[in-house]
Amino acid sequence: MLYIRRSPIIGYFCSVKPIIIAIDGYSSCGKSTLAKALAARFGFAYVDSGAMYRAVTLYFIEQQIGLADNDAIEKALEAIHIHFEYNPEHRRNETYLNERMVEDEIRSKPVSDLVSPVATIKAVRTAMVALQRKAAINKSIVMDGRDIGTHVFPEAELKIFMTADPLVRAKRRFAELQAKGEKWSMDEVIENLKERDRIDSTREENPLRQATDARVLDNSYLSEQEQLDKVIIWVKNLLSART
């Protein structure tokens, strides 16, 4: 069973028709940085769909569930509860797996190495997509991932496809991991990003694709503030076109 518990961030209701903003793109493009900032700017809910796949992966690792063991996977999906809570002290949305806060563990190397193969499993995707759709009922939401604009919310009013130079992405990811005290070499980071992009773009179930109606945002040479300013204009234009 999977659910999202309402938190101070997830739970915003607009007086106008709720809006869905879908942000997809390659690994370490800064999707969640943009999504969080955008959600905070407009008071929308934010859902990190990748965190859901990561939480499932952590569970599979801990329970030693083989990725070809369909029965064990089905049982595991029944036993997995995922929810997000906003932690005001850490000023972040945190992922919970069966009531345990796992926000840091799901970013660890073992999880990062296995998450893309786990995300290719049909039963896992079906369960996660149902959870993602549930999270958007009656509220304005920004969700980032790989298939949000193409599969989860093909009706989203704003779809953004983020991309950046692979070396720029690897440098950003390396700096992020170093800041967290994680021991990755630059080569390992490059290899992990390449492999995840390859698996995410070539899998059978809802691969990473640019939606035909997505706006492309290449942030190789944009600061976080510059990219946010750009997207704020897109959202404002959209909202004013509705009234």
Ligand code: DC
């Ligand atoms: O965004 P992220 O790096 O935390 O995502 C982790 C993995 O989950 C990524 O390699 C692909 C997968 N994923 C997916 O298949 N579909 C999504 N909507 C989000 C993530």
